[in-house]
Amino acid sequence: xxxxxxxxxxxxxxxxxxxxxxxxxxxxxxxxxxxxxxxxxxxxxxxxxxxxxxxxxxxxxxxxxxxxxxxxxxxxxxxxxxxxxxxxxxxxxxxxxxxxxxxxxxxxxxxxxxxxxxxxxxxxxxxxxxxxxxxxxxxxxxxx
Amino acid sequence: xxxxxxxxxxxxxxxxxxxxxxxxxxxxxxxxxxxxxxxxxxxxxxxxxxxxxxxxxxxxxxxxxxxxxxxxxxxxxxxxxxxxxxxxxxxxxxxxx
Numbered sequence: 001x002x003x004x005x006x007x008x009x010x011x012x013x014x015x016x017x018x019x020x021x022x023x024x025x026x027x028x029x030x031x032x033x034x035x036x037x038x039x040x041x042x043x044x045x046x047x048x049x050x051x052x053x054x055x056x057x058x059x060x061x062x063x064x065x066x067x068x069x070x071x072x073x074x075x076x077x078x079x080x081x082x083x084x085x086x087x088x089x090x091x092x093x094x095x096x097x098x099x100x101x102x103x104x105x106x107x108x109x110x111x112x113x114x115x116x117x118x119x120x121x122x123x124x125x126x127x128x129x130x131x132x133x134x135x136x137x138x139x140x141x142x143x144x
Numbered sequence: 145x146x147x148x149x150x151x152x153x154x155x156x157x158x159x160x161x162x163x164x165x166x167x168x169x170x171x172x173x174x175x176x177x178x179x180x181x182x183x184x185x186x187x188x189x190x191x192x193x194x195x196x197x198x199x200x201x202x203x204x205x206x207x208x209x210x211x212x213x214x215x216x217x218x219x220x221x222x223x224x225x226x227x228x229x230x231x232x233x234x235x236x237x238x239x240x241x
Contacts, residue, residue: 006175010185011236018175020167024155029162031174031226037241048196048229051215069241080151082159086168093164097148113231117241121146 003085005137013132020084028053040119044101049116076101094141096122170226177228193234198227
């Protein structure tokens with residue numbers, strides 16, 4: 001199985017993959033472009049995608065997780081999610097049932113324009129091939 | 145290493161009722177829209193600097209400095225799902241996450 005992404009070359013080429021995110025507790029779903037981030041412990045949704053998903057801050061629980069990054073500390077709210085990618089070759093979906101971490105509205109300024117991140121909770125379950133020169137981004141999930 | 149979380153049955157029921165074929169179609173279009181949006185960023189820096197820009201079916205469907213305003217306007221037009229959106233700064237920003 002192989003999931004294809006792409007390099008966004010609007011700056012230094014950055015690997016992205018598009019997926020479908022569904023939050024079963026809230027009943028909200030949408031398409032999300034994830035930046036592959038081997039530096040992130042967990043998959044995160046930043047404000048642009050939280051807004052697209054129609055997430056109202058009041059519907060979330062308290063922002064109970066404090067995270068650290070190169071930009072400082074921020075608070076996130078965990079939420080059950082199924083994150084799914086389509087494998088064109090296999091003509092099938094590959095889904096991951098995880099907790100995504102949603103940026104708290106109080107982080108709006110610092111996290112406002114950041115893309116959502118595909119973290120190691122998913123990346124460690126895949127073989128990842130990145131080749132910017134060939135615009136080649138491939139995730140091959142391991143069978144579990 | 146992370147493994148799948150076991151969801152409550154009601155969540156699994158909700159997941160099973162999703163229209164996966166429509167999601168596949170939407171995701172393919174979203175991929176094309178995202179690539180298109182990335183490809184036009186240099187032009188957008190001049191045309192719509194410091195704005196959020198939304199693309200749907202490989203066309204710019206809106207832009208605004210305020211994301212909430214943009215989404216509210218597009219939602220009123222029936223465009224909420226499957227939009228490719230990004231912030232376009234006047235000058236490139238070094239992203240370190």
